[in-house]
Amino acid sequence: MREAPRLLVRMDLDQVNALVARDMAAVNDLIHQRLQSQVALINQLGHYIVNSGGKRLRPMLVLLAAGVCSYEGRRHIDMAAIIEFIHTATLLHDDVVDGSNLRRGHETVNAIWGNESSVLVGDFLYSRAFEMMVEIGSMRVMEILSHVTNIIAEGEVMQLLNCRDADTTEARYMEVIQSKTAKLFEAASQTGAVLGGAPPRAERDLASYGLHLGTAFQLIDDVLDYSASAEQIGKNVGADLADGKPTLPIIYALHKCRSEQAEVIRKAIERGGLEQIDAVLEAIESTGAIAYTEAIARRAASDAIAQLAHLPDSDHKQALIALARFAVDRSF
Numbered sequence: 001m002r003e004a005p006r007l008l009v010r011m012d013l014d015q016v017n018a019l020v021a022r023d024m025a026a027v028n029d030l031i032h033q034r035l036q037s038q039v040a041l042i043n044q045l046g047h048y049i050v051n052s053g054g055k056r057l058r059p060m061l062v063l064l065a066a067g068v069c070s071y072e073g074r075r076h077i078d079m080a081a082i083i084e085f086i087h088t089a090t091l092l093h094d095d096v097v098d099g100s101n102l103r104r105g106h107e108t109v110n111a112i113w114g115n116e117s118s119v120l121v122g123d124f125l126y127s128r129a130f131e132m133m134v135e136i137g138s139m140r141v142m143e144i145l146s147h148v149t150n151i152i153a154e155g156e157v158m159q160l161l162n163c164r165d166a167d168t169t170e171a172r173y174m175e176v177i178q179s180k181t182a183k184l185f186e187a188a189s190q191t192g193a194v195l196g197g198a199p200p201r202a203e204r205d206l207a208s209y210g211l212h213l214g215t216a217f218q219l220i221d222d223v224l225d226y227s228a229s230a231e232q233i234g235k236n237v238g239a240d241l242a243d244g245k246p247t248l249p250i251i252y253a254l255h256k257c258r259s260e261q262a263e264v265i266r267k268a269i270e271r272g273g274l275e276q277i278d279a280v281l282e283a284i285e286s287t288g289a290i291a292y293t294e295a296i297a298r299r300a301a302s303d304a305i306a307q308l309a310h311l312p313d314s315d316h317k318q319a320l321i322a323l324a325r326f327a328v329d330r331s332f
Contacts, residue, residue, distance in 0.1 A: 011315075011322040019319050020063045027059050027080040034081060034128055045109055045121045049088055052106045057217070057323065059084045061188035062195075064323070065206050067316035069196025075136055076195050082136075082145070083188045085129040090152055090184075092122035097160065098243050140194050148187040155179025164244035166266040170251050177218040178211065185214030189320075205307045209320065212304035217327045219297035222247040223290055224332070226281060241280060244272035248296065249289040250280070256287035294328070301328045 035046035059080030066076040092109055094100070096118050101111040110118035126149070133142055158176045162168040189210030193203040225240050226249055240247050246269050254265045261283040268276050284290060304324045311317055
């Protein structure tokens with residue numbers, strides 16, 4: 001008698017974490033191993049970074065994408081660690097450029113050890129990631145990750161050019177977040193597919209899923225910057241505005257608010273700081289900028305889920321769907 005198909009149920013984040021718990025434990029062990037260096041300061045900073053928390057969404061994407069493709073090897077563990085090293089290196093460099101002193105509720109590396117140490121340890125993480133890529137032995141993986149690190153660097157420069165520029169458009173901003181943030185999500189899911197031997201269409205679909213997911217994730221970060229507490233998001237509220245960064249809620253509010261509010265927002269962007277934060281928050285609220293940004297994020301999350309339509313049903317696919325929902329429903 002033929003066995004009835006197993007019904008797949010909608011997952012929550014705890015179930016997603018349980019699905020990849022064993023592999024994530026292996027990823028964390030490998031991260032600790034490959035952070036080791038004969039230079040004591042690198043070990044000290046590396047230990048601090050690893051224990052500073054973080055959602056580990058990008059390495060989780062590698063594991064889930066490989067699982068969707070029924071991968072049975074161990075290289076996805078290495079790939080997940082590589083993606084996390086690249087991500088952490090970008091954070092270290094970001095914090096130096098932004099002069100940030102708080103991330104994930106902890107003091108940043110540059111706030112404790114200085115900018116020089118932060119930049120150089122970021123360089124170490126990049127080089128260690130590429131060293132590990134070579135060990136995987138896949139030219140396709142090398143091609144994807146060498147390209148994405150270049151795109152991320154371009155995104156960082158584009159963001160720098162937009163800084164304190166009150167004329168930054170929504171289109172310019174979306175280009176920044178797709179380059180700076182979403183492309184690494186794309187690379188995470190795409191390399192998982194490559195390791196799993198996915199056919200071209202499945203690889204493209206998983207890559208596109210990651211790009212849309214990363215876009216949604218960053219837009220909700222922008223929302224939380226103006227609507228959550230410092231305890232919830234692990235950084236100072238209004239931190240982007242303090243740095244003179246025009247994110248989507250600010251860009252939308254600037255173009256929809258009253259002229260006197262627009263003048264306040266323009267000055268806040270151009271000068272940085274939070275002296276006018278109450279007036280800025282009032283403009284954001286009165287124009288519906290938060291709701292607008294959330295709607296764009298939810299559309300991106302829906303687009304991400306749509307990319308999975310042609311992939312076979314499995315727990316790993318349901319987990320990817322759950323991650324897209326989490327990206328827009330979270331409060332941290």
